[in-house]
Amino acid sequence: MKKRTTIADVARAAGVSMMTVSRAVNQKPGLNQELRQKILALAEEMDYRPSQIARGLATSRTTTVGLVVPDITNPFFAEIARGVEDVAFESGYTVFLINTAEDREREQAALNSLWEHEIDGAILCSLRLPQKQLSTAVKRFPAAVLFNRELSLPGSNIVSMSVNDKQGAYEAVGYFVRQGRAYIAFLAGPKNSISSQRRLEGYRQGLMDAGIEYNPSLTEYCLPDTENGYFAAQVLLSRRPDIDALFAFNDLVAVGALRACWDAGQSVPKDIAIIGSDDIPLASIIRPQLTTLHVNLKQIGRTAMRTLLEIIAGNTSHTTLQIEPELCLRETT
Amino acid sequence: MKKRTTIADVARAAGVSMMTVSRAVNQKPGLNQELRQKILALAEEMDYRPSQIARGLATSRTTTVGLVVPDITNPFFAEIARGVEDVAFESGYTVFLINTAEDREREQAALNSLWEHEIDGAILCSLRLPQKQLSTAVKRFPAAVLFNRELSLPGSNIVSMSVNDKQGAYEAVGYFVRQGRAYIAFLAGPKNSISSQRRLEGYRQGLMDAGIEYNPSLTEYCLPDTENGYFAAQVLLSRRPDIDALFAFNDLVAVGALRACWDAGQSVPKDIAIIGSDDIPLASIIRPQLTTLHVNLKQIGRTAMRTLLEIIAGNTSHTTLQIEPELCLRETT
DNA sequence: TTGTATGCGTTATCAA
DNA sequence: TTGATAACGCATACAA
Numbered sequence: 001m002k003k004r005t006t007i008a009d010v011a012r013a014a015g016v017s018m019m020t021v022s023r024a025v026n027q028k029p030g031l032n033q034e035l036r037q038k039i040l041a042l043a044e045e046m047d048y049r050p051s052q053i054a055r056g057l058a059t060s061r062t063t064t065v066g067l068v069v070p071d072i073t074n075p076f077f078a079e080i081a082r083g084v085e086d087v088a089f090e091s092g093y094t095v096f097l098i099n100t101a102e103d104r105e106r107e108q109a110a111l112n113s114l115w116e117h118e119i120d121g122a123i124l125c126s127l128r129l130p131q132k133q134l135s136t137a138v139k140r141f142p143a144a145v146l147f148n149r150e151l152s153l154p155g156s157n158i159v160s161m162s163v164n165d166k167q168g169a170y171e172a173v174g175y176f177v178r179q180g181r182a183y184i185a186f187l188a189g190p191k192n193s194i195s196s197q198r199r200l201e202g203y204r205q206g207l208m209d210a211g212i213e214y215n216p217s218l219t220e221y222c223l224p225d226t227e228n229g230y231f232a233a234q235v236l237l238s239r240r241p242d243i244d245a246l247f248a249f250n251d252l253v254a255v256g257a258l259r260a261c262w263d264a265g266q267s268v269p270k271d272i273a274i275i276g277s278d279d280i281p282l283a284s285i286i287r288p289q290l291t292t293l294h295v296n297l298k299q300i301g302r303t304a305m306r307t308l309l310e311i312i313a314g315n316t317s318h319t320t321l322q323i324e325p326e327l328c329l330r331e332t333t
Numbered sequence: 334m335k336k337r338t339t340i341a342d343v344a345r346a347a348g349v350s351m352m353t354v355s356r357a358v359n360q361k362p363g364l365n366q367e368l369r370q371k372i373l374a375l376a377e378e379m380d381y382r383p384s385q386i387a388r389g390l391a392t393s394r395t396t397t398v399g400l401v402v403p404d405i406t407n408p409f410f411a412e413i414a415r416g417v418e419d420v421a422f423e424s425g426y427t428v429f430l431i432n433t434a435e436d437r438e439r440e441q442a443a444l445n446s447l448w449e450h451e452i453d454g455a456i457l458c459s460l461r462l463p464q465k466q467l468s469t470a471v472k473r474f475p476a477a478v479l480f481n482r483e484l485s486l487p488g489s490n491i492v493s494m495s496v497n498d499k500q501g502a503y504e505a506v507g508y509f510v511r512q513g514r515a516y517i518a519f520l521a522g523p524k525n526s527i528s529s530q531r532r533l534e535g536y537r538q539g540l541m542d543a544g545i546e547y548n549p550s551l552t553e554y555c556l557p558d559t560e561n562g563y564f565a566a567q568v569l570l571s572r573r574p575d576i577d578a579l580f581a582f583n584d585l586v587a588v589g590a591l592r593a594c595w596d597a598g599q600s601v602p603k604d605i606a607i608i609g610s611d612d613i614p615l616a617s618i619i620r621p622q623l624t625t626l627h628v629n630l631k632q633i634g635r636t637a638m639r640t641l642l643e644i645i646a647g648n649t650s651h652t653t654l655q656i657e658p659e660l661c662l663r664e665t666t
Numbered sequence: 667t668t669g670t671a672t673g674c675g676t677t678a679t680c681a682a
Numbered sequence: 683t684t685g686a687t688a689a690c691g692c693a694t695a696c697a698a
Contacts, residue, residue: 002473004451006691017669022693030667052449053389054691057674062386064429064450072418073411073614073631082406085432089439094446096397097430099418106422113427116385117397118337140335226618255618281406285559285588286619298406339675350685355677363683387675390690 005048014042025050056118065308066096066114066122066141068107074224075280076250076297077125080147083301084123091309093120102190102223104128111137121308123147128192143311145304148195150320157311161304161321165195165277166202168293168325172247172275173206175327181245181273184218185236187229187257189249191221196249199277203247224249229256237264244272251276251283251292258290258332274332277325288331295325338381346379347372358383389451398641399429399447399455399474401440407557408613409583409630410458413480416634417456424642426453435523435556437461444470454641456480461525476644478637481528483653490644494637494654498528498610499535501626501658505580505608506539508660514578514606518551518569520562520590522582529554529582532610536580557582562589570597577605584609584616584625591623591665607665610658621664628658 007025011018016039023031024039025048056062067084069077081097088095096119098110107129114122121143127134135151138144138158146160169186176184186203189196204214217240222232229252237243237260246261248254254276258268266272268288276283279294300323310316340358344351349372356364357372358381389395400417402410414430421428429452431443440462447455454476460467468484471477471491479493502519509517519536522529537547550572555565562585570576570593579594581587587609591601599605601621609616609625616623633656643649 004691007693008691018692019670019694020668023668026693032667035667049445049449051390051451051691053386053395053451054674055693056386057384057390057676057690058692058694060674067430071415072405073408073415075406075408075411078406078408078411081430082404082432085405085430089431089442094429094431094450096427097400097414097418098422098427099415109422112382116382117427118384118386226614281559282615282618285615337675340677341675351676352678352685353683356684359677365683368683384675387690388677390674390692391676391678393690 004051005046007048007050010039010043010046010048013046014039060118061120062118063092064094064096064117064119065305066098066110066117066119067125068098068100068110068114068122068127069125070100070102072097072099074252075282076278079280079297080125080301080304083298083303084305085301086298087302087305087309091305093309100127102128108133108137115140121145121312123304123308124149126193126195143308145308145311147300147304150194156316156319159307159311159316159319159321161300161307161323163195163295163300163323163325165198165325166205168277168327169199169202169247170206171202171325171327172293173203173210175275175333176245176247176273177206177210177212179245179273179333182212183240183242184212184245184247185240185243186219187232187236187246187248187253188219188221189224189253193224193249196221199247199249218243222249222253224253226252226256226259229253230260231256233257233260234264237261237266246272246274248274248276250278251280251290254290254292254332255282255286258286258288269332275327276332279328284330291330291333292328293325294328295323337384338379340381340383343372343376343379343381347375393451394453395451396425397427397429397450397452398638399431399443399450399452400458401431401433401443401447401455401460402458403433403435405430405432407585408615409611412613412630413458413634413637416631416636417638418634419631420635420638420642424638426642433460435461441466441470448473454478454645456637456641457482459526459528476641478641478644480633480637483527489649489652492640492644492649492652492654494633494640494656496528496628496633496656496658498531498658499538501610501660502532502535502580503539504535504658504660505626506536506543508608508666509578509580509606510539510543510545512578512606512666515545516551516573516575517545517578517580518553518573518576520565520569520579520581520586521552521554522557522586524554526557526582532580532582551576555582555586557586559585559589559592562586563593564589566590566593567597570594570599579605579607581607581609583611584613584623587623587625587665588615588619591619591621602665608660609665612661617663624663624666625661626658627661628656
């Protein structure tokens with residue numbers, strides 16, 4: 001590894017002071033044009049790159065942000081991450097990625113780590129941490145965007161972004177009801193997930209408005225992947241063979257459920273209709289294509305990062321953002 | 334945002350010098366046991382966390398690593414990223430994630446950015462940058478692991494990890510031949526991909542050893558996703574309706590090809606057999622399940638990060654690592 | 667328009 | 683076993 005060229009090296013070579021080099025490099029005004037050009041050329045030639053570490057210490061801005069997700073192998077978060085990183089990159093920011101694996105201790109550790117690294121802001125997705133711990137952790141950051149998790153705090157450096165899960169679930173149930181389905185099951189995802197709780201609300205509301213009584217035996221929790229969706233659906237189907245519709249926590253779970261229906265000899269959508277959530281790429285790759293609640297995930301990521309940049313810049317326009325899912329009809333309903 | 338507690342604050346509160354606090358916090362020897370405990374308790378109580386920025390400036394170690402991938406949305410890289418991050422997290426490292434979108438300028442910018450942030454090491458996946466630029470960029474890092482890209486350099490701070498793409502392709506072709514297939518096509522992925530070139534070699538070698546002449550009209554390049562795999566397969570099928578086997582750059586492309594076969598009225602595997610690459614989760618989710626070249630992606634990520642840590646620690650055990658893919662027979666052959 | 671002094675929070679080095 | 687001082691590379695505040 002080569003030793004870094006420092007601002008002092010460039011200054012010496014150019015026969016000027018460090019400050020002059022600093023001004024040239026940072027596009028600051030108050031500096032002769034040709035001198036600026038000369039310094040810039042020299043810096044380029046000497047392969048000079050400012051140390052963000054030193055700069056961070058001097059300015060307490062690090063041009064880094066943190067992105068915390070449960071699991072980057074979940075396409076839902078991968079899409080969001082891509083959107084976040086795209087905008088960050090365009091804006092000169094670098095993003096720390098941390099997976100929490102749905103584990104609270106890891107969440108806490110992630111937050112601590114990001115804090116130690118003095119990030120300029122954080123985008124926190126689907127955190128499970130209790131309100132109090134989350135609150136104190138978030139307050140340490142100059143800026144934060146919370147995705148799928150509310151947090152009412154004084155101060156304008158936090159904004160919450162959420163998918164309207166309740167409304168989405170409500171619409172899914174409504175669609176089933178209009179199809180004449182009567183035994184509507186809910187594969188609820190992780191029990192401590194906020195999204196799951198919200199969808200349960202929408203699900204129950206939907207049933208109620210249709211005059212159907214809520215029955216807990218039609219709800220089953222599971223980890224949000226295909227395999228666990230499959231098992232949970234099996235449990236559901238053996239407990240309640242009369243199920244004729246199934247709303248799933250996400251598309252991964254929905255696909256698992258689809259397999260379970262097949263293996264149980266049920267035809268989809270004839271015997272059982274299925275609606276997933278999120279519209280990840282998989283939803284339109286598999287056959288039958290999955291009816292699902294569509295949201296533009298990459299766009300959500302982009303918006304989250306843009307919002308974070310606004311907070312950092314001190315122009316917080318809003319304190320909460322709601323994304324409305326859209327029922328996308330395909331072949332499983 | 335609260336102001337950070339510094340080591341000076343703790344030192345003042347404890348009535349000792351900053352160095353003593355530093356020694357306590359960093360588990361360094363030469364310090365009275367009860368004093369150490371007292372300081373640690375105080376630090377905890379005062380919510381003190383060392384600034385990695387300041388520490389980085391003082392030690393020129395930042396406990397950060399960079400991970401560069403073409404696209405985190407591609408499950409292949411998401412799985413690897415998860416493995417990398419898991420090990421990094423266990424080891425107290427935080428990882429910068431950057432997507433290059435298969436774009437050389439972005440690759441170069443990514444490498445520059447990571448360098449500015451003075452990462453301790455980098456894991457670079459499937460870079461497209463020309464040898465020379467890659468070489469000078471990589472030399473700036475204290476340590477680097479190159480995945481699916483060779484680079485022979487003096488110095489022992491670089492190791493290359495590769496999937497044996499050539500062998501994998503060779504085996505896929507061999508399997509087709511043993512099945513009695515004669516018109517074996519290759520959906521080659523991105524033209525400037527190293528993996529693609531290697532697989533082409535294995536593909537040609539496989540044909541040659543079977544006494545089949547290589548014909549360029551049976552090879553088609555495409556971006557490595559399902560949609561582009563679909564289109565490329567259509568091109569292939571209309572140009573050569575006699576195709577009876579198809580080896581794909583990756584599973585995403587293979588699934589696209591599967592659809593194209595169906596839409597062309599071809600039955601899989603009866604009329605056309607398909608073998609994918611990588612064995613991403615999708616491969617066993619779709620029906621028919623995809624025959625593919627299996628590699629343990631998460632494990633690759635873990636190994637990459639462990640290797641990087643070894644280099645950083647100065648115990649480089651090897652300079653190249655080869656991963657052997659394993660033909661995993663499922664329902665498309 | 668350019669330069670000088672100072673500090674950011676931490677650790678290395680040397681001294682006590 | 684503990685502490686004082688310098689240094690890491692850069693930018694801010696102020697001076698020339």
